[in-house]
Amino acid sequence: MKKRLYYLAFGLVAIVASSCSKLDNYPAPSNIITGETVDAGTGNTVQTEIGGRGTRVKLLETSYSANPTPYYFQSMQDGTFNNTKIFAATYNASVEGPFVPLVQTDSTGKVTSDQSQNITIKGTNTVTHLNFKVEPFLRVDWVGQPVFNADSTVTVQFKITRGTTNPGYQQDITNINLYVSNTKYDGDNNYDPRYSNLVSYSGTDGTSLIGQTITMTTTGGALPQQDVYFRIGARINAGLDEYNYSTPVSVKYP
Template sequence: MKKLFYSIALSVLVAAGSSCKKVDNYAAPNVTLKGTVTDAGTGKSLQTEQGSGTRIKLLEISWSDNPTPFYISSYQDGTYQNTKLFAGKNVISAEGAFVPLVQVDNTGKTIVDKSQTVDVKDVTTVNFSVEPFLRIEWVGDPVLNADGTITTSFKITRGTADPNFQQNVSDVAVFVNSNNYVGNNNYDNRYTPKLGGDDANNAVGKTISLTTLGGKLPGKRSYFIRVGAKMSYGLNYYNYTDVKEVKVP
């Protein structure tokens, strides 16, 4: 009799559990959002550092008036892509080492809004044109010297005429690394020369040449060189050149 009672009770519990079970019928996210952040002054993609630089901010307003932001990190070359999104209406902007696309005053009132409201579906492309805080240009290619060091020449200018975003330049560096993912978040400090303080700020508008540290570089390998500079504003993101390779025999 006890066995019969336990069997009936177990059957009831299993049935109850089955009736409460929910089946997830939602398809996996498969929408792609991609694009490029470009320098409005040159039309070129805005170089950044992957994972710690330019990011794309999404606010999905399909279901909420106060959504939680979702961010997509840009690649080093200024492009971005995410292939695992859900379709929906999003307010999209970009954040990085450039004049903010969305600005608020001291009271919290929005005074500039260059975000884009987009129905993200299938494969959607959203590009941004921005004014970088700083623009850094190569002056010739990096030179391998007879003593085994590398000298890099470059020029830093302001990327915007807006005086609200022309703070002092705080840091300049010629980042050196053994692979092409090079920047403030990935470099070899044994070889990377830097400027700071007044030396960094006084570099604006001039042709500057810096030579790798540590004497003769180990040979039979490539070194990847990239110039970065930042000013004292916000999250202190760097502006960058593209990457150049120097082969040391």
């Protein structure tokens, strides 16, 4: 009886092990796309949000089909991107985010301007560098460093300017927000209501602040004694209403 069980077990192992022998007959993708989304006006990368509401790279594998299903991957929050698992193929590449779209259409859907890039990736382990020059809706720049107040709140100063003169993207500013976080991954997706209030503007109220030095202070009393990062987000009512951001900055707790 015991012997029979051993035979059975041995048989099972043989069957299970043999089923492992079929390897995927297609080599894993190994080509690399790196690059950045750059503000055409300043040369800085365009700050964005991590996750689904920030800049993403769009690849259309045109060598597979004239009308392929798009493949997207997300940019990092500093505006750079990197993907190490790209198949060799011909692609049409572009980026989507809080800036004037690279592929613009008029109100009837006719393409009026197309700054997407066609790239051909061959072989294995090849590195392709992509540089997209875009016009962000808004630029958010710090004015000086954040200041620790006596009551352990922090006051920041910054300036907002338009990043484009395109007449289709001159909508009013709807939000200017200060975000406070204990990591540099600071933005609307992980807004912490304890330390700042979001500010919405109606009509031209927000737009009239363009070019001025704006001052904001954290709320909710003393900040906790830990690393703290500040970031400003602002947006206009265009496209998917994504935010343009300042760089994240940190201040030492005194």
